[in-house]
Amino acid sequence: MNGAKVIYADPRYTATARQADLYMPFVSGSDVAILNGLMQEIIKNGWEDKEFIAKRTKDYEKLKEVVMKDAYSLENVSKISGIPVESLKTAAEWLGTTKPGAILYSMGITQHTVGVDNVKSVANIQMLLGNLGKPGSGVNALRGQNNVQGACDMGALPVVFTAYQKVTDAAVHKKFADAWGFPDGICEPKNGYEVTVMMDVLTDNPGELKCMYIMGENPMLSDPDLNHVRHALESLEFLVVQDIFLTETAEMADVVLPAACYAERNGTQTSTERRVQMWRKAQDPPGEAKEDWQIISELAAKMGYAKQFPYQSAEEIFTEVAAVTPSYHGMNYERLSKPEALHWPCPTLEHPGTPILHKEKFSHPDGLGIFTPIEWKPPAEVPDAEYPFVLTTGRVLWHWHTGSMTRRSATLDAEVPTGWIEINPEDAKALGIKDKEKVRAVTRRGSVEVPAKVTKDIMKGIMFMPFHFAECAANILTNNALDPIAKIPEFKACAVKVEKIMEA
Amino acid sequence: MAAIGDMFYTWAADADVLKKGECGGAITALQQYALSSGMVDAVLAVRKGADIYDAVPTFITNPAEVAETAGSLHCGTLLLSKLVKDYLDSNKTARLGVTVKGCDTMGLIELAKRDAVDLDRLILLGVNCGGSVSPVLARKMIREKFEVDPDLVHKEEIDKGQFIIEYEGGHKGIKIDDLEDEGYGRRSNCRRCLYKVPRQADLACGNWGVIGDKAGKATFVEVCSKKGANLLDAAVKAGAVKTEPAIPKGIEIRGKVEGAMLNLGNKWRKKNFEALASDLWGTIGRETGRCIKCYSCIENCPVCFPAAEDLKGKSRMVISGEVPPNPMFHLRRFAHISDSCINCGQCEELCPMDIPLALFSHAIRTEGDSAFEPKLGKAPYTN
Known part of the structure; x- marks a missing residue:
């Protein structure tokens, strides 16, 4: 630097x-x-x-x-x-x-x-x-994953179509309804439930949601308060999971659809800097596994919508995306094939893309940036006499998310075979806990047995657990409290206590 | 009859190859002949992929396809030696013709020392090489220094101390020295390279020293082995290539070009190694402190191979699951390759954290070479 x-x-x-x-x-x-x-x-x-x-x-x-x-x-x-x-x-x-x-x-x-x-x-x-x-x-x-920006751009959210076009906007709703041409129309122009909210609806109002189709996600390890998630998924009448391995979530499914992995499909991915990049297939998927778009198209055909899902390639789908998405409008596979690719917004075929946003003005109607005065509020759950430490969770370099891929890699498993809880040496001393000792971590939602990692690399009063490991799942412990607007859960702070495990 | 040490101007007899190949297409014609005559079962060469910045190593068994690999790609920062090893391992009796740069040749020699490749199964057509340019930096350099859209460039070459591009609407050359002073130009390891003409190959080929009416129309070929002499003789006899003896003035100029390149290499060694020496351990510690232990440097090193499967677990000194890893992770590799680092630059080129690893291992080897004899041979014992 x-x-x-x-x-x-x-x-x-x-x-x-x-x-x-x-x-x-x-x-x-x-x-x-x-x-x-x-x-x-x-x-x-x-x-x-x-x-x-x-x-x-x-x-x-x-x-x-x-x-x-x-x-x-x-x-x-x-x-x-x-x-x-x-x-x-x-x-x-x-x-x-x-x-x-x-x-x-x-x-x-x-x-x-x-x-x-x-x-x-x-x-x-x-x-x-x-x-x-x-x-x-x-x-x-x-962003937390290579293509989470792309997934959001594609409208994989309950309140928007592609590129954050609101589902409640009548003109936008009509545009998509016309473009897709379903004989019986598309869903109503009203907001849906966020994933985290759905879990609450499932437990709080059984029968309102009957079926769930989960693709490439493993909430039985990645969502907060796993006992709650299990309860929620068990309340479903029908669960479909589409994934590349039989994950903890897939094990609960009525139907599992085998999908192609990243190396077995074509497409694009959009990085955190809004750069839309080509993604090229390296090999064919194994067995009966198929690319996600093929599975969805075949399913749609079975439901009588073959005409609306006529795709023969990922490129055809991208062409449709560009047609209905203003910020992707000027993109096509030929332009994206250049190594530098394109940043959105890229509204026309001549537009060079936008590596830097807000150069002259912001996106509010008057072009001004709005200062929002904000008061500090503590997390939903803070330490007290019974649960005296802050628990925070996260990832480690060696594993990715719920480990469905990385824990199957012998090399990565050799580097990091299981989880741990990080405890500051002063806290460990007060608790009488030694490095590598298996301890019980307990919150109001559950408890897990997990090896202690006593290290000065964590602040006194705070404890950390990686969330990749089903056998000592951090998300048994985390709090399902949500941000009121984004509905994102508070993975990063809850109250925890750690106990020595007594021999019976 | 050609003999070791003979020097020729050589060009393809076939008009199409003559047109497609550079400098008379001699290498393409020789590879084609080796393949069609059955001297080799396959040819490994590099062809252009999506564009001139995309060099793709290709195994070819159909002589008609050899011409697709004609021409040079200076943005191909590849090392072929491990590919050769993999091919020979999985094709137990096959013989292979390979077009090699200096670093490919050195890599194969190191593999041969370790009984990992059998040089008798290879015909090596060496090409002189002034260095290669990383494709990402090349595109940036062409956009910023040449002020040309890199996608419009259809040819690039390094000649007479210049990096030259040809593009729709013209051509442009800039002195390599000027580019490199501003942080563009050849890869750092290539700048320090002193193995410009691979004379350990069977034939050493290139454009240096081709003058007079043959300039640009023939390739200079030095015969370096009996195998090379046989190939050249047979190809001439079969009418695949034509030759005439190199003229003395051309040989003299070839020596001068090579000498100038070596001087430049020594200049960069002095510059890089002196800068490193000023804070050797501090620099190595700081730079390797960014390591994410991805093993790319090990996997791509021509001298580090297989036993590494066991190393991916825990060893006595390198604990699992640490980032950055214990310094021994790198010291172990530097020690292992201390008298074998060929300065191919793959470790550095492919490091996702941009750690200048080749600078370190090259410095260690040159320092060791200057102090100790004899050099490595596989010891007949285990202790």
């Missing part, structure tokens, strides 16, 4: 932390407080980008009213977050005096009951610093 400084905030001293110039371990769930505190310090020192604020944004005064409160003085933020005042001061100074600066975040920001608040706070501080719409700046969400 050409002298750029890296500030890294995480309860764990990870491989990324080693690369940082300033490492700030913090209590999971204190994000808004930290960002508000940094903004207060930046404003106090006059480091805000006054020109950017004046020309490109509105409601700055409203933001100021909140972040300048004494509650967000560095001293108070230090108490909430556990970050020393000196570190916060340094971070504010580097952010305030080095331009441009980028903020990169991942699920640590989003997987909270205040996930939307956290993201808006990141946007607030970047607008305050004028760090938007130019190279080396921005609010950069590092």
Whole structure:
């Protein structure tokens, strides 16, 4: 790097932390407080980008009213977050005096009951610093999977068609209904349930949802509060799972449809930077496995909709996507075949694509960025006398998500064969727990037996578990509390206790 | 009759090959002859894939398809030696003709030392090589320094110290020195390379030293082995290629070009190694501190092979599941290849974390070579 400084905030001293110039371990769930505190310090020192604020944004005064409160003085933020005042001061100074600066975040920001608040706070501080719409700046969400951006772009959400066109918008609804030409029309123009909400509906209102068709997802390991998820899936009348292996979820299914894996199919994937890239098949799928689009087309034909699913190739489907999706409109396989591919929005065939968003204006009707004043709220569940520690969860480099692929790799299994719970040496000492000792981790939702990893790489008072491992599944423990807007669950903070396992 | 040490200007007899190949298409014609005459069962060469930045190694058994591999691709940053090993392992009696750069040749020699390939089953047509350019950087360089859309370029070459492109509407050349001073140009390991003419191949071929009316129309061929002499003689006799003796002035110029390239290589060695020496352990520690233990450097190293399956678990000094791994993960490899690193650059080229691994292992080998004799031979014991 050409002298750029890296500030890294995480309860764990990870491989990324080693690369940082300033490492700030913090209590999971204190994000808004930290960002508000940094903004207060930046404003106090006059480091805000006054020109950017004046020309490109509105409601700055409203933001100021909140972040300048004494509650967000560095001293108070230090108490909430556990970050020393000196570190916060340094971070504010580097952010305030080095331009441009980028903020990169991942699920640590989003997987909270205040996930939307956290993201808006990141946007607030970047607008305050004028760090938007130019190279080396921005609010950069590092998505959790290679193509999660593409899945969202394709409308794999209950409230939008492709490219975030609202299902409730009458004109949009008509456009899709006309394009698809179903004789009996398409679904009503109203929002559906998010995945996490469906699980609650299944348990709270049995019979409302009868059938579920799950593709390439393993909620029996990846969703919060697995006992709840099991209860929910057992409430279904009919469950179909389409996947490449018999996952924990597929084991519960009435029908399992074998799918092709990433190396066995053509298509595109859209990365976190909105770059749509070609994805080329390397080999044929094994046995009866088929590409997802083939399975869906065949199923549709059985249901009497062969005419609406006439596809012969992934390219034909992409052509349809481009036709009905304004931000993909100028893309086709020929253009995407170039190594650099294209970033959306790319509205016309002549358009070069848009590597950097918001260069001149933001997406609100008046083109201005809106500051949203946000008060810090603690996680839905915080430590108390009975459950005295914060549990946070995440991934490790060696395994991917629910391990359905990576745990079948002998090499990766040799690197990391099972899960663990990270405990700070001081906490471990107080609990009388030794490194590698199997312990019982307990929350209000369940308990798992898991080996302890006693390490100074985790902050005192916080514990961490990777969620890849069915035999010691972190998500037995996590809290199914949701962000009120995004409905994302709070994987990153709940209250836990750890007990020694007594020989009977 | 050709003999070891003889030098010829050689060109294809076939008009089509003459047209498709570079510098008279001699290599294409020789490979074609080797295949059609049954001297080899297959030819391994590199053909153009999606574009000129996409070099694809290809095994060919139909002589008519050899012409598809005519011409050079400087953005093909491949090493063929392990592909050769895999082919010979799975085709137990087959013989293979291979077009090799210096690094391919060195890789095969190292494999042969370890009884991993049988050189008697190979006919190696060496090509002189001034270096290769990573495809991603090449596209960036052509866009930014040449100010040409890289997709419009249909040919590139390195000649007379310049990187030259031909594109729809013209051609443009920029001095390699200038490009490299600005961080473009050849790969770092290629800059340091001192093995420009692969004389351990059976024939060493190339354009350096072809002058006069044959300039651009013939290939300079040095006969380096009995096998090479036999191929050339038979190909001439069968009418596949035509030759005439290289003229003294051409031989002199060939020496000068090679000498200039070696001087440049030594200049880069001095520059790179001195910079590294100023903080050797600090640099190695810092750079390898980004390692994500993907094993790409090991899998692609021509000298590191198979026993590695066992290494993927736990060893005494490299604990499983750590990122970055214990420094021994890299020190172990550096030690293993300390007198065998051929500076092919694959470890560095394919490292997803951009760790300059070839710089480290090359520095270690050259330092060791300057201090210790004799060099590696497989020890007849295990201890």
